[in-house]
Every structure is written in structure tokens, then in C-alpha cells.
Amino acid sequence: MKYIRKKFSLAIIFAILLCMSFSTTNASTNNIIYDITTKEIITSGVTHEKILRFTDAGWLTINILRVDLSNKNIRVDTLINNESIQNLTNVKTLTESTGALAAINAGFFNWMKETGGGYPDGPIVQSGKIISADREYNRYNDSMGTFAINNLNEAMFDFWKTDMEIIAPNGASAIVFKYNKPNTDNYNTIAIYDRRWTQYTPGSSEENPYLVEMLVDQNTVVEIRQGLPPVEIPENGYVVVANGDNANFLLNNFNVGDPVNLSISTTPDWNNIEMAVTGSAILVKDGSIPAKFSYVSSDTNGRNPRTAIGSSRSGKELILVTVDGRQNSSIGMTLTELANLMIELGAYNALNLDGGGSTTMVVKEPFKNNINVVNSPSDGSLRRISTAIGILPVFPTGTLDGIAIDTVDTNIFVNTSREFSVIGYDKYLNPVNIETNDIKWTVEGVEGTFKNNTFYPASEGEGTITAKIGNFSSSIKIRVLNNPAKLVLNTKNIKLLKGNTYTFTVKGIDQNGYTATINPKDINWSLGSNIGDIVNGVFTAKNIGTGIIDANYGNLHSYCAVSVGETVPVIVDNFESPNGNFTSYPPETPGSYEISNKVRKEGKSSGRLSFDFTNLEGTRAAYLVFNENGIKIDNNVIKIGLWVYNPLENSNWLRVELYDANGQKQMLDLIQNMNWTGWNYLETPLYNISLPAQLTKIYTVQVNPVPEAGDIYMDNLTFTYAKYPETSITLPQDIVASDEANKQVEITNADKAYKFNIFNLDGEPKNLLGKILQIRLADKSGSDVDTLISLGSVSKSFTSTVNMQILTFDSQYKSIDKDGLRILQLNTSDKSLRTSAAGQWQWFLNQLNSFNGKNLFIIMKDSPKNFKDNLEADLFIKVLREHKEKTGCNVWLFYNSSSNESYMENGIRYTGLSTVNINSLSPDAAANSKYLEVIIKDNVPTFQYKYITK
DSSP states (O other), X not given: OOEEOSSOEEXXXXXXXXXXXXXXXXXXXXXXXXXXXEEEEEETTEEEEEEEEEETTEEEXXXXXXXXXXXXXXXXXXXXXXXXXXXXXXXXXXXXXXXXXXXXXXXXXXXXXXXXXXXXXXXXXXXXXXXXXXXXTTSSSOOSOEEEEETTOOEEEEOOEEEEEEEOTTSOEEEEEEESSOOSSTTSXXXXXXXXXXXXXXXXXXXXXXOEEEEEETTEEEEEXXXXXXXXXXXXXXXXXXXHHHHHHHHHHOOTTOBOEEEEEEESOGGGEEEEEEOSOEEEBTTBOOSSOSOXXXXXXXXXXXXXXXXXXXXXXXEEEEEOOSBTTBOOBOHXXXXXXXXXTTOSEEEEEOOGGGOOEEEEOTTSOOEEEOSOOTTSSOOOBSEEEEEEEOSOOOSOXXXXXXXSXXXXXXXXOEEOEEXXXXXXXXXXXXXXXGOEEEEEXXXXXXXXXXXXXXXXXXXXXXXXXXXXXXXXXXXXXXXOSEEEESOSEEEEETTXXXXXXXXXXXXTSOEEEEOGGGSEEEESSSSEEEETTEEEEOSSEEEEEEEEETTEEEEEEEEEEEEEEEEEEOSSSOOEEEEEESTTOOEEEEEESSSOSSSSOEEEXXXXXXXXXXXXXXXXXXSTTOEEEOTTEEEEXXXXXXXXXXXXXXXXXXXXXXXXXXXXXXXXXXXXXXXXXXXXXXXXXXXXXXXXXXXXXXXXXXXXXXXXXXXXXXXXXXXXXXXXXXXXXXXXXXXXXXXXXXXXXXXXXXXXXXXXXXXXXXXXXXXXXXXXXXXXXXXXXXXXXESXXXXXXXXXXXXXXXEOOOSOOEEEEETTEEEEEOOOTTSSHHXXXXXXXXXXXXXXXXXXXXXXXXXXXXXXXGOSOHHHHHHHHHHHHHXXXXXXXXEEEEEEXXXXXXXXXXXXXXXXXXXXXXXXXXXXXXXXXXXXXXXXXXXXXXEEXXXXXX
């Protein structure tokens, strides 16, 4: 099997499965048009599948993790922030910090505005320990389901009930309502917190001046306090917090030194549970979808991104699923559709988890330690969540058990070079270091030689490269292409600051449109000025100015314009006069801002920002808010810098706030630890910031419960500009090989040939030129032309002029078969096959599957590259490429275009013909009007753009 990625193929344990379906047994009417499924093994007992599903309603992107619960190599556990349950953390960070191999987001959670954090819904069990629970959860109905794995490694789906109480030595007891959950009734009900919740107790406040806190360490009371400020929670204990009658219960029934019995009981019993997270509705119960889901709300109803977990009927396989939504690449699912999907994937029981912007799946890259996000979160970035379900390895990295070949591209041009590498792995697919000198390389199917790990092909064709180390070997398929017909640089224009470097990549395209990466060392590089040096595709900017880089291979040339500039620092505020005011978060946080002459870097004064973060609750910040909506940041600013005087080391952060060109607030760090004294210049680059922007605030912030207070002084706020020469550069046209199919072919009556003309006239002629143009086109469409095709509307006057039927666009899609060739006319009036005509995709796939001829011609109103759905365009091209690879037939596309163009791409020819508007035809337009002549002789197609009037 093969492991396949976008840039290369690894010859190991990976399969691509292509499936087509024209109907579905799904309860919805959203019929499946096409499925693309990929599978890869992550480790022993864990596989990752990805389904890209095209349906009548649109796209679905589905990711699946399958986990063998009987495999001793792995275990499944709850992932949650180890510092505090309240610290929301994205799934990727949770996975990386715990060493997990893969994970999905898990339970629902609630935001906590006062801290910027959140807390999980329902009971949570991690590594056999209950870490969060709520007595009222599911108490009065079966609403929110919990997924758990017991100590026999069995998956469980149930509605948990929880009872908690605290028992004094005298036998008196009181109900505990919250365990590591926020209290919302001023602690009139008892809440218990340990270090998994926070480091400090709540402490008394204006709302709760007589709050009682009982500190328990190793099940023994160590302190009972009332009306006192926060204090650290014992590392091996917890704090019991109460007001009112429950406060009196603690005061009257406990003394320092007393044992404490905290009883937490759940149904099912958490003492037999290894991990548990809470979702919402149970989607599938014993193989059936419930008649009514236990929980449906506005947030969970409708088509949305989804996360779910299920288990097989045997209970031995765990199925973790994400479905992307709220984007063109995936429309999401309803709960019923999700339930049907879980059954389709083999689930006998399944639970809905938190979806929407939380939906995330991450997976370890096989044979490597990289953790990759494999779905597309609907927020556009990873949301911080409360809990995740992780798959963790049990055994450490072992000895070498196999190898895989890695390379940037398996297509190679003859007489160039390609570097290969070998990755070693143990029996659990963990990476293992290998000695490259021990690799023995061989090649079959093509001629060529290896020098170290670099292959130099000497003939074209399909081949196999094999690497061997000891008893282990791995092979990879390669395709050696004939000489390139065109070079393509990754950019045609670069701007670079003096002293920086830029690395070019080069792609070659052969006569059939197949591409291969070309090693920059195989290219001849030259630079027509003294602005820098270019060696093996790496340009180093040395002098300010402009120039042109020439990449040359044989007779081919590709050019890039280069401009070398310099940085210019500009002080935009010297803090010599009032420039802003003070604000803080929370609003009651003390502090101030003023212009001060106490300390200064230059001039007479600086800006003094005072802060008092001795209140330890939540994040605290002190801001300088600039006057008049802030300071404008121009398009060519690349850095923001500032001199800062720090009288005393502290652990605060220093940040800037700005609003980008899209009106989005951006916060950039100048530094995350102010651990110096005296003056220090700080700066932050404006990477990925849409400019122009507006700098609105500079502020210091404390995110930890550390009692910092003091001042900082700021001077010489500086913007660093990138300044480039204003000289314009005229770039030469790239030199490419001629198109072998673009030529005149003579045919006789004795030849086995087929000829058709394609024209693109629009409208009715309003002047003599238009009428003459129609007559000339009719003259060129005589008896030697087998078919006449129009890419635009056909006027009645032209129809009456020609003596043959014209294939025109209408609401229908149709085909013409003639002597081993097929012409397909598709309806793309809505820039899509799916939305232009119902059932067209299924018809199109059937037409391909039923055709065994040598030439396939497709007529479309629009190029697939103009489809409104990029994924549909990619699928359309993919299907044609697969048909080409499978049958070897020629595949040509013809479409309406803004210009006359014809090119090959991966074996498919794309040919566009521009529109001639004959409503108001000018002499120049008439003289330059063209049609397409296509001739198939001996099953070999050729074409020419020909003038209508000549």
C-alpha cells in the first residue's frame, strides 16, 4: 500500500479508494454523486480515514479515526488543560502537550466572561479520576449523554447521574452541588475546588464578606477561615466553600485536624471508569436512531459542523468522527444525517459531541512526530475548547521495523536529478533514526544512476525505485518525463530587503502538460545587474536597485523581476506631549498614564504607564489608549518598535493593539516576560497583518495570579518602513517550446479523418460587417466539416446561411458518437454541472464509463477553472485525468474564454475561444475574429485558430 501526500508518495501502508454512487439509502434525499476516500495507519490499532463526499446538496468533508480498543499499544483518555480546567486550550496543543497520537474535540463547555476561560459540561473522568461534576446535571431527565471507557476497555454510552456529599466525623452530612464547577448562587450551596480548578481559593468579596473556606489536605482539615482573602489550595487536597446555612454547617461540624469524607457517586459508577466526557444527544442506541433525540437546541439543530463518537456492535472498535460545515467545502450535517453517517461507518452506539466552531480532529503524521489538523475548523482557526478525546501510545519507541521512501515529487524530467530520503519506523510507526550511508538504492523500468541519495534518470517512462537497509526494503513508483516544454518559477516578482535571501522553486511542464519539480541545481541562473547573487536558486540581496533573474534550461527561459530595498526607521511618537489616556481591565483595576520627565530615552520626557495587578482574579491589563483613534500604519510598515524602561523585573506581558485594513482587531506581543531592568528596545513584526492599519493601544497585561504592581516608561515609538526603488521593470516574455498539436493538417477523401469547427459569435448582425463575417464563417463550414459547434448564441440569420445542424448550448446536455470519438456538450450555465442541471453529473460519469474510443471532446460554456465551486472543478478535472490514465484516450475541453488560449495540463487539453460580438462589429474586431478548426486524422487530433475573414 502507499502513503500519499500532496507533494509526494511514501510507499508504505496507505491506500486511496475511489468510489462512485448514484443513489443512497440515507434517509435524506441528499444523494451521493462521488466519494473520494483516503486511509492511513497512524499506529498499530489506529487508522485515519478521510471522505470527501460530493452530493446533490454540495460537499461534505468527513474525517474518521478508528481505534481498536483491544490493542495493547494504545489507550484512550480525556485530554484537558493540566494547569487548570478553566484554561481553554485548542485540540492541537492538548495533543502535543500530552504526547497523544490523535484527538478530537469532546464535550460542550461554558464560557466564563470574568476570566476569559471556561469549564466543561457534565461529569469528566481522566485516567481513572473524576475531576469535575455537577449534582444537578441530568438529575430530572435523561438529556445529555456521556461517553466513557471502563476498566475493561469497553465503550459505554449513558445518561450519568451524580450525587456528592461531605461527611463530618460526627456523622453529619451536607450535599455538595459543584465539584470543580463555578458556583452561581453566592455559595449558598456547597462547592469544592482542587488544584485542577485553580491555584487559589475564591476568598471573601463585597458580595460574600463572610464566606467560609475549609482547607483539606490529604483528607484532613488544615484550616477553617471566614471573611479572608484568597489563599493557595493544598496541592494534595481541596477547599470546601460555603455561605449561609452551609457555612454554619462547616463551622459547627468540623475542626482543624478532623478527617473529611468526600463522597462522590455516579450512575454508572465512576470508580470503574478510566475516562469520560459528556456530549448531548445519543445518536444511535443498539443500532437504531432514537425516535426523538434527547437534546436538540438552536445550537445543535440544522446543518452544522459535527463531532461524534461511536462504537461497533462488538464493542472492540471506537469510531471518532468530524464533519466540517459552514463552508463551501463542507455544508455540515443535521443530527439525523449525522446519526445515519455513524451507522454507515459501522457504529452500533453513538453520541453527539460539541460541534460548530469547536469541531476539530488532529492526527500524528505517520513516521514523524508532527501533529496536523486534518479537518477545516469553521472559525478559520482552532477554537480553544475544554476537553478532547485523545489516543495515546502505551509503549516507547522501539527498534527499526520498516522503512519508507520520501521525496518532493515522483515525477522527474530526464537528464535532471531528484533527491530521495528514507524514513525508518518501529512496529508502532514511531520514527527511528537510520544511517543514510547504509541505504542501497536500485531502479527498475527506466535507465539512470544513483549518486549517494540522488537519482539521475537517463530515459523516460514508468519506473520503480527501491531502497534497502539490511533486511528492510521499500519501493516507490516514479514517472520520468521527456524534456520540459516550459519552465515556471514560483513567482514573477519579488521585493527583498538588502541582506535578505529568497529561495526559488522551479516547475517544468512537458508537451502533454505533465509537471515535475526541477532541482534548482539543474537550472542555469543569471542576473543582469549587481543587486545581488543567485546560486542554485537562492538569491541574496546585496545592493539597492532592480534587476531581472533568468532561469534557463536548454532553450527554455523563465524570468523574474527583482527589487532590492532598505529599511527606514521613523519615530512616529516621541512622547513629548500628551498623546493618550488610561483605561484598564477589569475597569476597577488601578493605574494611570501620563507624560513624565522622570525617565527618558531621548528628549525631555517619556510616557509613564502605572499598573496595580494585586487583585489576583483573572486577567488584568493597563492600557495607553492613543488619541484620535490611534496612529495610522501605512502599507509599507513592516515592524513596530518601542523603547521601554522597566524599573523592576516582573512577569507581565507588553502588547500592542491595532485594527487591520479589514477592521479586525489584532493583538501583537512585544514581549511575554518583562524580566529586565533599565531601557530595552522591543519590536514586533507585522506578519500577516492586512495594511493599512491603525495602532490604537499599548498595554501591559498579567494573565497569571501574580501580584505585580509598578510603572513602565515608554519612548520613541518607531515604525520601520520598507523602501524600494521606484524604477519600473519590463519583464521579457518567457521562452517556451512550440505546441506540437497546433498545426495545419491536410486531409483527403481517402483519409480516415473527422473535422469540426467551433465558433463563438454572439448576437444578430446590425451592420454589413457582421453579415459579411457570418457569410465568411459559413463558407469555411462546407461539406468537409462534419460538425459545427457554437460556444455562444446562434443568430437566426446565420442558421439560415449554413447547410448543416449546429450544436448549440441549451438546457440539455448531449453527446455525439462518430468513428471512435465522442463529443459531449455539458450545461454549465450556472458555472457548475451540479447546479446547472439535475442529474447531469451522473449522466456525465456514465458517458465516461461507457466510452472506449480514442478521442473525447467536451464542449462547455465555461472553463472548469471558472466554476463557482473550486472543489467541483477539481473533481471534474480529476475524473477526466483518471479516464485519460485508464483508457489512454485524448481528452480535449473547449469553452468560452476572454482570450484565445490552448494549453495542456496533466494530459488534458484546455482550449478557449473568445467571443465575437456581431451586434456592433468594428473593422478591427472583424479582421481579428477567429474560429477553431479541429481535425482528427488517424486518431490524432490537431487544432488551429483561424481567421474568419482570411
